[in-house]
Amino acid sequence: MNNHLNDEQLVASALGExxxxxxxxxxxxxxxxxxxxxxxxxxxxxxxxxxxxxxPSPLFWRRQREAVAARLERRPWLPWKNWAWATATLTLVVxxxxxxxQPAPVAARPPVDDNALLLSVHxxxxxxxxxxxxxxxxLTQEIDRVEEIRPAKQETTHENGS
Amino acid sequence: MDxxxxxxxxxxxxxxLASIAGGMEGITxxxxxxxxxxxxxxxxxVLYSLVRDRDTADTLTQECFLxxxxxxxxxxxxxxxxxxxxxxxxxxxxxxxxNRRLAFWRRLxxxxxxxxxxxxxxxxxxxxxxxxxxxxxxxxxxxxxxxMEQLPRQQRTAFxxxxxxxxxxxxxxxxxxxxxxxxxxxxxxxxSAVKRGVRGGAQS
Numbered sequence: 001m002n003n004h005l006n007d008e009q010l011v012a013s014a015l016g017e018x019x020x021x022x023x024x025x026x027x028x029x030x031x032x033x034x035x036x037x038x039x040x041x042x043x044x045x046x047x048x049x050x051x052x053x054x055x056p057s058p059l060f061w062r063r064q065r066e067a068v069a070a071r072l073e074r075r076p077w078l079p080w081k082n083w084a085w086a087t088a089t090l091t092l093v094v095x096x097x098x099x100x101x102q103p104a105p106v107a108a109r110p111p112v113d114d115n116a117l118l119l120s121v122h123x124x125x126x127x128x129x130x131x132x133x134x135x136x137x138x139l140t141q142e143i144d145r146v147e148e149i150r151p152a153k154q155e156t157t158h159e160n161g162s
Numbered sequence: 163m164d165x166x167x168x169x170x171x172x173x174x175x176x177x178x179l180a181s182i183a184g185g186m187e188g189i190t191x192x193x194x195x196x197x198x199x200x201x202x203x204x205x206x207x208v209l210y211s212l213v214r215d216r217d218t219a220d221t222l223t224q225e226c227f228l229x230x231x232x233x234x235x236x237x238x239x240x241x242x243x244x245x246x247x248x249x250x251x252x253x254x255x256x257x258x259x260x261n262r263r264l265a266f267w268r269r270l271x272x273x274x275x276x277x278x279x280x281x282x283x284x285x286x287x288x289x290x291x292x293x294x295x296x297x298x299x300x301x302x303x304x305x306x307x308x309x310m311e312q313l314p315r316q317q318r319t320a321f322x323x324x325x326x327x328x329x330x331x332x333x334x335x336x337x338x339x340x341x342x343x344x345x346x347x348x349x350x351x352x353x354s355a356v357k358r359g360v361r362g363g364a365q366s
Contacts, residue, residue: 011353015324017346039353042302042360043325046310049303050211050326053219064206064220065198068227069191 005032014039189234198227201244204327205251211326212255212318214307222258226251241336248327249337252319259315302360309359313352320345321352 005013009022013036018026026033124130129137189197205226210219229250230237237246310318316338323334331349335342 007354007357008350011350011357014353014357015346015349038302039357039360042306043353043356045299045303046306047325050207053207053210053216061199061202064202064223065195068198068224069195071224071228072191072194072231 004029005035010036010039014043194227194231194234197230197243197247201247202227204244205247208248208322208327209251209255211310211322212252213258218258222251222254226254229254242333245329245333245336248323248329248333249339252323252337255319256315305359305362306356309356312359313355316340317348317352317355320348321356324349 003025005022005025009018009025010032012018013022013026026036127134202223206219206223209222209226210216213219213222226247230247233250237243241249310321313321319338320334323329323337324331329337331342331345334340334349335345338345340348
């Protein structure tokens with residue numbers, strides 16, 4: 001026979017998914033039958049190994065059930081534990097929200113107008129005295145004015161007296 | 163409870179109890195013990211096929227039932243109890259695999275060469291009376307396990323559920339939360355890999 005089953009058909013057969021044509025072919029072709037038997041045999045040996053791992057004794061299963069029961073008794077399920085955790089977490093979140101102080105907002109500086117800046121620079125450069133000495137300049141101007149007024153008053157007094 | 167009683171009880175269809183179909187909230191300890199009895203062998207087989215260690219499979223089987231009991235309020239009866247338990251078991255096996263990989267890297271960086279070796283040697287039971295058949299079976303078994311260990315997680319899980327858990331495609335799809343077509347694709351690839359492994363083992 002020339003047209004043997006391909007891998008896809010063999011695997012499908014091992015999975016119990018083969019079509020009628022494959023089933024008919026397997027009836028006639030000993031080589032394909034051996035192939036599929038080899039695959040099924042290997043998987044069967046593996047499954048048997050898995051089954052055998054638990055041992056033939058029902059005591060194994062009994063001991064396992066007893067262990068489960070004992071662990072359930074030792075570690076009873078406490079549904080309130082979840083609620084306790086949830087409540088604790090929620091409390092922390094609320095406390096954090098209440099006591100968290102936001103830093104004072106930094107006052108936003110007004111935007112600097114380019115023209116005003118240029119004008120202030122120009123004024124500063126055109127001034128005879130630096131800006132820092134302007135109060136002193138004002139004071140000296142005031143003193144000068146007072147000095148000018150005082151002699152004028154004295155002259156008036158002399159004229160009246162004479 | 164003696165062995166006969168255990169064997170008899172295992173046949174009781176606890177997985178389809180009407181009282182459980184709507185949820186397991188109010189299940190009694192006795193009913194839960196019945197669920198353990200009806201499902202422990204399949205859960206153990208699936209876990210053993212995934213972790214390949216008897217003690218670990220035993221521990222994880224117990225853990226599976228403990229988790230099921232703790233999360234019984236989440237069971238809504240959409241799938242059978244058996245399917246729900248197998249889903250918990252496969253999740254446990256996945257977590258165990260992750261932890262084991264982490265442990266491997268920890269051991270590797272810790273520099274303990276004694277523990278860097280591969281899986282333990284096969285402890286194959288003699289499945290056939292004649293020495294030739296026993297040898298053949300050992301070789302086949304070795305090939306299948308070797309191929310299994312190389313499979314991606316989902317393919318391996320699908321293979322285990324099908325051939326160790328003896329589950330239908332529909333049940334596997336429920337457990338793995340996949341479409342049946344996807345399960346078929348995973349199984350197809352897994353069996354193809356096993357077939358290549360068996361063929362390679364026979365030729366060498």
